[in-house]
Amino acid sequence: QMQGALEQHLARLNELLASRGDYVQTLKFTQQLAGSIVLQLQGLPAWRGVSADLTELSGQVAYVEYYRWLAYLLFFILVLTVCLLACLGLAKHSRCLLLLMLCCGLLMLVLSWASMAVDTAAAVGTSDFCVAPDKFIMNQTDDEISAEVVHYYLYCDQSLSSPFQQALTVFQRSLTTMQIQMQGLIQYALPLFPTAEKDLLGVQQLLNSSETGLHQLTALLDCRGLHKDYLDGLIGICYDGVEGLLYLGLFSLLAA
Template identity: 50%
Template sequence: MSFFLYPTLPLFPLYLSLHLQAVSDFCTDPNTFVLNSTHFNSGTSSDVLDYYLTCSRRMNSPFQQLLTQSQRALSSIHTHLSSLDRNALPQVPKAEKSLREVQQILNATEGNFHQLVALLSCRGLNKDYIDSLKGLCYDGMEGLLYLSLYSFLSALAFTAILCSLPGAWRSFPSDSEEYEDSDSESEDPFTSHQDSKRFLQWQPWL
């Protein structure tokens, strides 16, 4: 199974180089890429995206006008309720319970409004965006560079192994040579027995 993976080893550095080039192109101008892709996919306004991506102090929030109008409306309601509390309650004491309930709802609405203003601020989202860019464009690029270097060294080592295999194979003796050496070194027991018998017959005193 691993034998069929060897031809794909030269393609791995090419794959890494393509990814490295793509990440480097993205990290060169990430805001433009995010603006174009997000606007194309979700249709979000470019002003909103630019506000959260840059989070510059010179830029006003695109929701600033709506938030200001909402704040003014809440302040106006609070003023009217205070006026009713001063002028209407002495004349209509039974309305005190209803007025207190409306004031509680207004206080809860103001608390939710302040939370909404904090959530719509660009600081938190922009901080997460900057941290993710640092992780991708610095740590990620460093990891890809090390991985490319290691893959290149692995390819060189694999090539060196393939080039050294023929010479190493020729250094081992073949089976035929080993068989001939074993035949020349071995002795035939029958031949040695016949030679000793002839030697005994040649001796006259025996």
């Protein structure tokens, strides 16, 4: 959208300043710089597919976690119910209650062993992932993102340059040059061609907006924020998550 607006302004300025060859050359140079910026931005990786996969994975994990929590809650209620029935049956010497307690106890035993098997399998699978999470992520993203970019975000080594540094540098230099060119046209061409004021100021405003967008893009592409989220996620999965699975397995073993 910004590229289209810039081209419209430059096309009108070419018509208004057609009598001055030097000004027309400046406009052509500005258009070439804008084209180089577009090429650099097109060279940045598109992660729409990866973002969609992560969103889908997050939804699936939330779905499974909800029903896992509900299942363990019901299982805990069943354990309490069996204990109450056992106490009540022993207190009243009721054969029916004791038989019901025995049936529920057998069901609880089966569920306990099944739960422990699921917890053990989940803990083993998670532990396998935690042995080499970086390698797993690089294999999963091999078709979508280059290894250099994945390495940059996984390790966030400040001694290495960003894979986006060249594109952002070209963007910054081209944008600065365009701003200087437009400032010169406003200073020297505007007094001679007052009808070009609207388009010259429009181009200047677009360039200022592009500079703001460049700063935002630079901040978004910085590895530190995503790397911190990655480390927090690893701690949550490989430490808290595995520990929680072990506690659930211990609970299932004690319940059995």
